Amino acid sequence: MSRQLRAPRFDPRAGFHAEGKDRGPSVPQGLLKAARSSGQLNLAGRNLGEVPQCVWRINVDIPEEANQNLSFSSTERWWDQTDLTKLIISSNKLQSLSDDLRLLPALTVLDIHDNQLTSLPSAIRELDNLQKLNVSHNKLKILPEEITSLKNLRTLHLQHNELTCIPEGFEHLSCLEDLDLSSNRLATVPADFALLSSLLRLNLSSNQLKNLPAEISRMKRLKHLDCDANLLETVPPDVGSMESLELLYLRRNKLRVLPEFPSCRQLKELHLAENQIEKLGAEHLQHLQAILVLDLRGNKLRSVPEEMALLQSLERLDLSNNDISSLPCSLGNLHLKFLALEGNPLRTIRREIIAKGTQEVLKYLRSKIKDDRTNQNDSVPETAMTLPSEARVNIHAIATLKLLDYSDKQATLIPDDLFDATKTTLITSINFSKNQLCEIPQRNNFLSSLPEEMSSLTKLQTINLSFNRFKVFPEVLYRISTLEAVLISNNQVGSVDPQKMKLMENLNTLDLQNNDLLQIPPELGNCVQLRTLLLDGNPFRVPRAAILMKGTAAVLEYLRDRIPA
Template sequence: MSRLKGIAGRDTRAGFRTESRDCSACVPQGLLKAARKSGQLNLSGRNLSEVPQCVWRINVDIPEEANQNLSFNASERWWEQTDLTKLIISNNKLQSLTDDLRLLPALTVLDIHDNQLTSLPSAIRELENLQKLNVSHNKLKILPEEITNLRNLKGLYLQHNELTCIPEGFEQLSNLEDLDLSNNRLTTVPASFSFLSSLMRLNLSSNQLKSLPAELSGMKRLKHLDCNSNLLETIPPELASMESLELLYLRRNKLRFLPEFPSCKLLKELHVGENQIEMLGAEHLKHLNSILVLDLRDNKLKSVPDEITLLQSLERLDLSNNDISSLPCSLGRLHLKFLALEGNPLRTIRREIINKGTQEVLKYLRSKIKDDGPSQNDSVTETAMTLPSESRVNVHTIITLKMLDYSDKQTALIPDEVFDAVKSNIITSINFSKNQLCEIPKRIVELKEMVSDVNLSFNKLSFISLELCTLQKLTFLDLRNNFLSSLPEEMESLTRLQTINLSFNRFKILPEVLYRIPTLETILISNNQVGSLDPQKMKTMESLITLDLQNNDLLQIPPELGNCVNLRTLLLDGNPFRVPRAAIIMKGTAAILEYLRDRIPT
C-alpha cells in the first residue's frame, strides 16, 4: 500500500472515471493493465495527436478496475504495479508533450520518433533514470538546456530534425555512448564534445559542417564516426590520434586529400568516396595496418601506388568512377574479396577480365608480375599446408585467410570433411564457386555467427535455401552464373548485406526482397531478363550506390528512377529501350538521372 502514500488526501478517483472513458478510445484498458505489470507501454502508430492523460498518470491514479472489484487475486493487486520504465509513442501525430511527463520518473526508455514535435518540455530534466531517448524524425529546431540533466543517458537519437545548434552544457552527458545528429542543419560541432568520454558512436552525417574541431580527438572510446554528406574540405590532423577509431565515414564531402592516420591502429573501414581526392601516396597508406574496407569511389584518382600492398588485411577496395588508366601488378598480391573498378578508363586490363570479377582480375595481375622467382606469398599458397585426413581441404587458407575454400572442384556436393576442417578456427569467407551445386550446403548454418562473405557463383542453383538467410553478418554475396529466377522473402533478415551479385541468372524482375534490405549499396543483376523495376521502392533504398542492369529486357526506363539521387553508378547498356538515347547513356549516371527527372510527369 506504500504506493498510495503519494496520492493520499487527493480525490484521484473522481477525475479518473471521466478520464478513463475519454482515454479508452485511444488506449484500451487491457493495454494499460498489462503495462502496470510489465512496466512497458507501446502506443506507436495509433494516430494520436496528444498523449492521453491516463498514460502520464498510469502510476499515479487508481485503476478503474479497483472501483469495480472488492477482492483481488495475486495477479490483480493493482497496488503492486510496476513503475513504467519504457514508453513508445512513435509514429503518431504529436506536436507537443506536456510537463506531465514528470509523472513518469522511472522511465529508462522514451521513444517518440516519427511525430511532429517542434520542442521538448523543460520537465524532461526530471527523467533522471532515462537511458535511451529517441526523438528522431520530428521537427525540433532547438533542444532544451534541461536535456543536459539526463546524466544516465546512454543513447540519444536526434536524426532527421531541424537542429541548428547544440545547447550549452551538452558535455555533461558523460555516460552517453551513442549519439545520432544526422540529417539536421548543424554548421558547427562544439569543441566541448571532447568531454563526452563514454561516446562510442557519433553520427554527424547530412549536416552543413565545413570543419571538425580538433578537440574531437579527446573522445578516447569513439569507435564509429560518420561525417558523410557534409561540406568538409579538410580533416584536422589531431583525429589521427584517435586510437579506438574503427569505422570512419567521410563520403560526399569536398576532401582533396586522403587524411593520414598514424595512430589509428584499429581502423578497419575508411569510406572517402565521392570527394575530390586526386592523389594516393604511400604516406596515406602506410599506417592502415588493420584496414579491411577502403572506399575511394567517385574521386579524381589517376593512379594507384605500388604501396597498396602495405594493406595486407584489405578485403574490399572500391576504386570505381575515378580516372585510373592502369593498375600496379602488385595489387594482385592482396587477398581481396571485392574489387570495384567500373567507371575507369583502364587500358591495361581487358573488359572481359574485369567482367569476370575480383579473383580473375587479381589472378591476371599476379600473372604479370615479373620477378626472378615466385614471391613469398605465391610459394606459401602453392605449398599450402594440408592434414592427412583433410587432403582435399586447404587448411592454410582456413588459418591465415579465415576462408573456407572449396572452389573449382566441379562437385555436386561439398564433403563433410570441408566443414569438419574448420574446427575451432574463425571463418569470415566461404568460396564454393565453380562447382555443380544444385542447393546450398545445409552445414553452412554452422558458420552463421562468423561469415561475412559468401561466393556461390558458377554453380547450378535454382533456388536459395533458408540456411543462407541465417548468416546475420553477411555483407557480400556472389550468386552470379546460376539458374536463379527468384529470391526468398526470408533474405530480408540479412540486415548487413551491402553487395549482391545476381548477374547471369534468370530473373525477370528485380526481386522484391531487395527493396527491403536498407543496407544494400551494390546490386549487380546484368545479363538476366529483367523487364521492370519499381522506382518508388528503389527510392527508399538510401544506401544504394551502384545498380548494374546491363543486358536485360527493359523496354522503358521509368522517369521516377531519376529521383534516386544517391545512385552514383547506373549501368543500362544492352537493353531494348529507345530512351534515353545512347548519347545520354554515354554521358554517365548523373546525366541519365537528370534526363529522367526532367521527364517526370508534374
C-alpha cells in the first residue's frame, strides 16, 4: 500500500513528538531522510537506552521537512518513498522493545544484537515479512510463543543469551535455514526440531545438552551441525545417516565412542577434540571419502588404524595429546598439509623429526615404506645430482613428492641450480628451514621480506614463514592465488589486508599466532574460504579469548557482525 493511500488516515500523534523534553533520544534528520529513501536504518552503537518514537513511526508520520512546508523534488516526495525493510539497532543499551514494533510491518531484517534485552514484545508476530532476526548477545531467558508465527524467517540468531528452553511450535518456522542457539542454558532439544525441514545450519554449542534426539537425523538438508562444549556422552547412531552433512563439531564433550557414518559421504570436517574417545576403527572411517579435516586431539586414542590411509582427500589431521605410541607408515601416502602429533608417547618417530613439521613426518613415514620394499627387492632407486655448492638434491623427492627440500644446510642463500632442477616439475611444497637465509623463505631464519620473484611460483600451495622477522604480511603472497596454507606465526606482523586476502580463494589455513596484531579488521570475516584461522598470542583485545576458543567459523561470524553497515 502506498503512502499516498495511507495519508488520509492521519495519526493524531503524528509530528507531536517533534519538540519538548519528552521526545527521548533523537535521530539525525539526515539519517531518517536517507532511510525513507533506502528502506534501511542503522543506529548501531549510539548508546541508546530506548528506541526513539520517530523510528517506530517512520512509516506513518509525516516527515519534519513536510511539516515545515519545505518543497520536495520529484525524487524526494515523501509519500512515494519506501517503507523501512532493514533496521539495525545493535550495540546499544536497550532493555526492552515497544509494541510499536508492529508499525514496521515491512521489515525483512531486524538486528538488535548486543543489547540488554530480557524479553521480546508479543507484537513481533506481526512482522510477517521478517527474514532475518538477530537477538544474540542479550539477556533473554525465554522466547515469546509469538516468534513461531514468523513464517518467512530464514535466519534466527539467539546465541549468548540465558535461554533454558525452546517454546512449543518452534517447528512451524518452516523456512528457517540458519539457527544459532549457542551459548545459552539449554538442557534439551525438542524432538520436533526434526520438522525444521529447511534448516541448513544448526549451532547448539556451549549449552548443557546431555543428549541429542534421534529425530535430528530427519533434517535431510542440514549441512552444518555444531554441538561443541556440551555434556554429550553419546551421539545418536542415526546421525550417520544424514546425507547432506558437511561439517560436524563435537568438541569438548564426554564422548567415549563414535557413531558410524555410512551415509555421510559429503562430510568434509569432523571435529572431535577434547573428548574421551578410546578407539578409532575402520568402521568409523571407511565411508568418509570427502573428509578434509579430522580433529581428534585431546582424546585417549592408543592407535591409528591402517584404514586412515584410505582418506585420500584428508588435508588436516590432528592427533595431538592422545596415547598413541606408533603410527602406520601408510599415513605417509596421504596428501596432508597439517599433521599434529605433539603430546603422544610415540616411540617409532624421533622427536626431532616431529619438530620439523608435517612434510618431514610424512617423508619419514614414506621412507619406512620404501625400506620395507627394499627388503623385498621392490624399491625404486633414488638418484641425486650434485650442485656447484656441493649440496645433494633429491630428484626423486622433487619428481615424485613435488617437494623442494633444502633444509638444515646452514646456507645463506639457495643455489640457482636448485631452482633449475624444478623447471619441469610442479612443486607444491618448499622446505628451506634451519638455514641462515636473508632473502628467500622459511622458518628459524631472519627474514623480513620476500622477493617479488616469488609471484612466479604459480603452483605453490603451502608456505611456512614462522619464526622470522616479518613486520607486515608479505605483499607478494596476496598474488599467489594457489596458496592453501600460509604459516607466519612467531613474527612481528602488525596488520593484514582483508580485501586482498579475500581474493586468495584457495587459502584455507592462516596461522598468525604470536605476532603484533593490535586489532583484527572486521572485514577479515568475509574471508569465508578460511577453515583454520589461528590468532592466539597477539595483543588485540577483540575478539575475546572466549570467541577464539569456539573456532574459526565463530571468529569469522563475530567479525562479520562488526563490519560497519
